[in-house]
Amino acid sequence: MFHKVAIIGGGAAAATLVSELLERRTPQPLHLDWYAGSPDAGRGVAYGTPSGRHLLNVRAASMGMFVSKPGGFLEYAQGLDPKVTGSDFLPRRLYGDFLRSRVEQAVMNARSFGHDINVHPFEADSLVPSSEGVTIGFGDETSRADAAVLAIGSLPPRPLAGVEDAAIASGRYVTDPWPFMAAAQDDDRPLRVLVIGLGLTAVDVLLELSAHWPKAHFTALSRHGKLPEPHLAAASAPTDDGTELIEAMRDDPNVRAWLRRLREATAGAEDWRTVVDGMRPHTQGLWRELPAAERARFLRHARWAWERARHRMPPQVAASVAKLEAEGRFERGRGRMRAVRLSQEGSLDVVRALPGGGESTESYDLVIQTVGLNTDTQRTEHRLVRQLVVDGLVQPDPLGMGLRAVPDGHLLDGNGKARANLFAIGSMLRGTLWESTAIPEIRKQAQNVATMLID
Secondary structure, eight states: OOEEEEEESSSSSHHHHHHHHHOOSSSSSOOOEEEESSTTTOTTTTTTTOOOOOBBBOOOOGGBBBBTTTTHHHHHHHHHHOOOOOOOOBBHHHHHHHHHHHHHEEEEEEHTTTTTTEEEEOOOEEEEEEEEEEEEETTTTEEEEEEEEEEEOOOOOOOTTTTTTHHHHOOOOESSSSHHHOOOOOOOOEEEEEEEEOOOHHHHHHHHHHHHTTTEEEEEESOOOOOOBBOOSSSOSSSSOOHHHHHHHHHHHHHHHHHHHHHHHHSSSHHHHHHHHHHHHGGGHHHHSSSSHHHHHHHIIIIHHHHHHSSSSSSHHHHHHHHHHHHOOOOOOOSSSEEEEOOOSSSEEEEETTTTSOEEEEEEEEEEEEOOBBTTTTSSHHHHHHHHHHHSSOOBBBTTBBBBBBBTSSEEOSSEEEEEEEEEEEEGHHHHOOOSHHHHHHHHHHHHHHHHHHH
């Protein structure tokens, strides 16, 4: 058993693991040092939004914090409003409240289990694992632990290639939309806004800023120009367990064959969503069976289509976006951003490659980057991850999908050997597991890592 454990990160993954550990009975007391990076530990970026317009894209019944109690969030929400149902898509800030309440309760209960916890509102700057333990650096101080777990969520976003420094310095190019949205003020100027990307974060940006800026016109640019698919109004279960499809995919692990089989399966289904949802328990295993070249092919050619189908909009969100489009306040464009330059007039000139060839240049008052999670550990400015990579203590995933690890969460050292006392959960395992950022996967990882830490 590891008696002293350091947990790094302040979001849902860290909060789930902290709660999982503190509510376990162990042969000897457990000491936790939680480097949360914030006084508001537990919310992270995903559930720290103050806006009621930002909804969970998973129904309330599936958002429980623990494997043993998957309906915990629904019970919490119904305690506040008895009219809530399991099929509702609730505000993300409410889920942040739930995480905070559960982790605060776990901290309060820790003494009855004999555990001790210190919650640090600052980040860890460095980790040095060895056979004797892990040394954690923060500021000018250091601490020791028997083991450490990286639960840091996604990495800070970086500007896309082609964005000039002057455009960033102008303040008109927004790399991280979340603090920008939280600080947005009402403005009735006829602003021209470009959103780069067309996933769920882009949808959140559109809904929030269109409410603050009633005269603004929004354009969203992506290579396909397609919004995420919507959820059905009512929950639906897969018509079968998908065994035949999964076995056929395992027999022929290449992306083209998989896409062909998926098209065939969805064509024969009453609703394609049941096929995609039926694959959910198998996606980690299928990803592990894909050769490296096929994984790269999937990321280049099929990732956007899979994520449109996998990460869907709540029906009411889809209706709101459709209304903006019908009113002429929002339009979608196809193509790739090639350059963003600050013009002499102070606006941003955006050069984009067109699908049929050629380029076009248009001017905007504001450009907001919403291209999804950053998990590229080779190019990050995150101090802790950069230190681990530069010092050769861990291995970056070669496809920019976090850190190399074995499926149970042990990180690999510079020689490719699993470290006995350094783990990760959540987005840093995307390269190993692919499906590794949603609550159902995170709570399972937290349960497994907690068991390894105290077994």
